[in-house]
Amino acid sequence: xxxxxxxxxxxxxxxLRAGVIETIMEFAPTLERLPMVTIGSLxxxxxxxxxxxxxxxxxxxxxxxxxxxxxxxxxxNLSLIGCDIKVDRAIAATxxxxxxxxxxxxxxxxxxxLRWQREYFEGDVSSDPEGFDGVNKRxxxxxxEIDKGGATLTLDAIHEVIDSLDVEPxxxxxNKATRSKIRNLAENKNAVQVSRDELGRTMLSYAGYPIAxxxxxxxxxxxxxxxxxxxxxxxxxxxxxxxxGELQVRELGESRTTPQDVIxxxxxxxxxxxxxxxxxxxxNASLT
Numbered sequence: 001x002x003x004x005x006x007x008x009x010x011x012x013x014x015x016l017r018a019g020v021i022e023t024i025m026e027f028a029p030t031l032e033r034l035p036m037v038t039i040g041s042l043x044x045x046x047x048x049x050x051x052x053x054x055x056x057x058x059x060x061x062x063x064x065x066x067x068x069x070x071x072x073x074x075x076x077n078l079s080l081i082g083c084d085i086k087v088d089r090a091i092a093a094t095x096x097x098x099x100x101x102x103x104x105x106x107x108x109x110x111x112x113x114l115r116w117q118r119e120y121f122e123g124d125v126s127s128d129p130e131g132f133d134g135v136n137k138r139x140x141x142x143x144x145e146i147d148k149g150g151a152t153l154t155l156d157a158i159h160e161v162i163d164s165l166d167v168e169p170x171x172x173x174x175n176k177a178t179r180s181k182i183r184n185l186a187e188n189k190n191a192v193q194v195s196r197d198e199l200g201r202t203m204l205s206y207a208g209y210p211i212a213x214x215x216x217x218x219x220x221x222x223x224x225x226x227x228x229x230x231x232x233x234x235x236x237x238x239x240x241x242x243x244x245g246e247l248q249v250r251e252l253g254e255s256r257t258t259p260q261d262v263i264x265x266x267x268x269x270x271x272x273x274x275x276x277x278x279x280x281x282x283x284n285a286s287l288t
Contacts, residue, residue: 009022009025047071054067076270082265084262117223123137124137152287153182162209183204226286236274247266
């Protein structure tokens with residue numbers, strides 16, 4: 001099965017699970033759009049294209065070139081993220097219990113979302129083997145990392161990272177300050193559009209590419225630097241996610257050790273980078 005969180009949310013009938021998915025989409029915009037492939041393993045194996053093989057014209061009675069294409073067989077371990085949410089039964093029994101319980105669920109799921117989002121950009125298994133390698137490590141030292149060396153951000157620089165991809169980006173990711181700079185740069189060029197997405201939310205686009213905002217992580221630290229822009233192209237032949245199963249939200253009932261009701265949220269998943277030119281990063285660009 002292949003689906004994005006947005007697609008799951010539209011058809012989810014369980015209110016608790018729908019609320020969890022909605023919170024994840026709000027605070028982890030890359031997860032909202034990333035197509036997830038369900039696999040029956042803790043490790044996902046996939047091919048990365050290396051060479052296309054020989055082709056060419058031929059004369060009558062001659063053979064075509066016979067060189068074969070080459071792929072590299074690679075793998076991605078899944079990473080388990082989640083939390084146990086505990087609400088005291090005395091609180092749940094009050095008139096405001098339902099609202100207070102819902103607020104606690106939202107707070108904890110927000111933290112999970114932001115932690116996964118930070119790993120998506122900054123993850124490095126050499127320092128945290130339980131996570132996964134993120135975009136920064138994947139593009140480091142490759143043509144997909146475009147370092148402007150402190151030069152002022154321009155529209156040409158934005159198109160440079162867009163053009164670094166083999167196919168059109170699904171989304172451009174940046175922080176709020178960078179978005180504001182783009183609005184100012186494109187103010188007189190009719191390159192910024194405001195529209196509504198499938199859920200009726202206001203969406204800003206640059207040159208037709210949706211803009212997603214990533215702000216602070218679960219500890220309150222900025223995830224992206226001013227002037228950093230990520231161009232991401234999602235698809236099953238380029239960049240997608242692998243999961244052991246869909247996001248799990250389970251009401252476990254009362255804890256055996258404390259008078260608390262327990263809700264467990266867990267997801268065993270990881271991003272898959274199946275094409276080297278599916279993501280690009282513009283970095284070290286000044287907004288002044």
